Amino acid sequence: MSKHRIIEYIEKFVKLTDEESLFFISYFKESKIKKRQFIVQPDFTAKYRNYVLKGAFRAYVVADEGQDHTISFAIDDWWITDYNSYIFQQPATMFVVALEDSTILQLDYDKEQELKRSNHKFETVFRVMAERGLAFHQRRIISNLTQTAEERYINFVDRYPQIVQRIPQYALASYLGMTTEFLSRIRNKRVSKKS
Secondary structure, eight states: OOTTHHHHHHTTTOOOOHHHHHHHHTTEEEEEEOTTOEEEOTTSBOOEEEEEEEOEEEEEEEOTTSOEEEEEEEETTOEESOHHHHHHTOBOOOEEEESSOEEEEEEEHHHHHHHHHHOHHHHHHHHHHHHHHHHHHHHHHHHHHHSOHHHHHHHHHHHOHHHHTTSOHHHHHHHHTSOHHHHHHHHHHHHHHHO
């Protein structure tokens, strides 16, 4: 698995010289993560920002009554961590677990700060990622407030078909704010409409 895939991702935002690319990559460590292994757990500070080379992850919180709520997913070429914990270097409130055997590139918090200081292009990359993440979360909040459960499901399937194929139904239901049974009914209704 080549670390150079991350450079293709970065170059969507900024163009790097070969030297800058090698320098950027040198700050990451590659890790193999087994299915069901946690890379972030509550009460421990999230040490890394994680770029998924191959695999799938789910970030979630568990409410006092024991019900879990999915906050985000990440598959190939996506990033994941408990950002509140990582950015402020305080104890995490989320679990981040592998849904498949996965390979990730991990960037340590202090090393990220060094990278940003070393080159304005790297600062730009992380700023653009933060802006895009903020816009995504705003869209998600608005859809949760203004759309029906069925509309949320249809929009998610249309926008992220590659994720729907790779995540368990309970995790998708939790992300969309519905029970697994309700999600099954929506799926069955859509299948019967198509046939």
